[in-house]
Amino acid sequence: MTTLSAPLNVEFDYTRSLGPVLGRFMTGLRDRRIEGIRGDDGRVHVPPVEYDPVTARKLTDWVEVASAGTVQTWAWVPEPDEGQPLTHPFAWALIKLDGADTAMLHAVDVPGPEHMSTGMRVRVRWAAEPVGSIHDIACFEPGEAVETEPTQGEPVTMVTTPVRLGYTHSASSEEARYLNGLLEGRLLGQRCPVCQKVYIPPRGACPTDGVPTVDEVELPDRGTVTTFCIVNVPFLGQRITPPYVAAYVLLDGADIAFQHLILGCDASEVRMGMRVKAAWRPREEWQRSLANIDHFEPSGEPDAPFETYSQHL
């Protein structure tokens, strides 16, 4: 059996409020100034910490440090990844700025690893347009500090940190049979060998018994509305104008209902026990998706007695 898989790219731009300590640090970076904070043992922390790592006391003693320092350790990046400070090979380094007692992590721009050494002197290369983020330090480069043109503005209170992660999701073999069935307009469930319940979609394991569902069961495209809600609220990406009905449909012969759309009647007519049938999209639009069924609509049959679906609510 061939595995079905598809990429899923998860993206989110986190907006984080900075608070007094990180806010002042980021404001400093925006103004091309690096400030650390003095701990109870006299050590100057850069980046600043909000509380002393030993005494846990709130720290408030700010100290400006130099924009040049010494490499404490480094590692080479032959193939930079998305979002990193440089797009060509570079070194990550822990850099202790002059006046600081802790090191900060950043990139060092040199042509190759042979140009890197522990103890080497590096200076900040400022970003052309600082905004109040760690990226205001574009990277470090070999050399000593130089005079910079300070910039100014409102205090920085927020930072936006985009996160982008790519995954490849695979369907289980049970799910793959189900999805391939949909491509042919068939509704394929599977029966648990222990409790005999029929699941659609089939499961990697029966949630009651913890064993894979195995025997294939083809189900009709008719069923019963077990429960429903009328959607009155508009939201981003909505493809139908409210009000409309989202319902749980229990296909005949299945033991688990799935959610689908009910159209073809007034929303107020939808009721528990209503008999419905699938309205398929045109065959040429079919994919490996339950969206091949555009919606369910009343079948005209008499309502199903409550006992027939009471165990599936």
Place this chain on the structure above:
Amino acid sequence: MRDVAVVGFAQAPAVRETHGTTNGVEMLVPVFHEVLGNLGLAKSDIEFWCSGSSDYIAGRAFSFIAAVDAIGAFPPINESHVEADAAWACYEAWVKIQTGEVDLALVYGFGKSSAGKLRRVMTMQLDPYTVGPLWPDSVSVAGLQARAGLDQGKWTEQQMADVAVRSRADAKSNPRAQLKGDYSAEDLLAEPYLADPLRKHDCAPITDGAAAVVLAASDRARELSERPAWITGIAHRVDSANLGGRDLTTSPSTVGAARDAGFDKVDVAELHAPFTHQELLLRQELGLNGTRINPSGGVLCGNPMFSAGLIRIGEAARQISSGQADRALAHATSGPALQHNLVCLMEGRD
């Protein structure tokens, strides 16, 4: 304190890529079957279930809820989860048994590392204000630590290669290992750098996997196992989240956890060291001279994220149950560059 022992252990084969979903069900079903079958237990005998996994590894929300399908949670079960390596779930289960509420617990972990780009996913555990936005990857962060030790003369590239050679040779007797075989340090050192100063052999492979451990209290443990691995101490500690504020060549949290657990001397140690230099660091910090290290081959030969630490506990316990050791140390780590460390000490009683 109640006497608690590890009485059962099973793990899925450590492989580069499985074809299943990221909720772990396909890997966990056979693992549960094996660990419970070996003990003659049914799922209904387990009084507490505790898992460790990560939604960032799974690339989906509430993956640990989907994983509960592998148990069969009807009638309802007593269940908990940690968003950490399952070694920490083992700690929670040990505490649960200490409360006296339960006598028998099953701990499991799972992760399909191959679904995403692991070294990038691991960036999500870093400070999200001043470090994470730069996207340093987990291999590079380990490289910073390796170089710091190399520069200070705490270890050498030769010693790092020797760790890889010994691990892969030991893994030959581990049917679940991903990497194994005979290598020479000379050949490994002739390979190019992956992230200077780390070569490929210095880094644990990317592994999909799962594992389960069964814990039992006193008499229940004696019923289930001829030689239970009694937990004499378990503790965990964490170092600063600020990478540049730590001395990366030491591990105060490991030393502290070992002291809290009552560490003295052991015959064998299973160390959760995903990079060769980290094994050397841990050995130095714990003073493990003359102790057999990672007879399983360790995580350098198979590193299923979020169960690799639990597997150290299972492997160390197996050394005791099989009579090959009387006292064993299992170590698990979490966070960048050995930030958070757990030590579990076990002994056999005859």
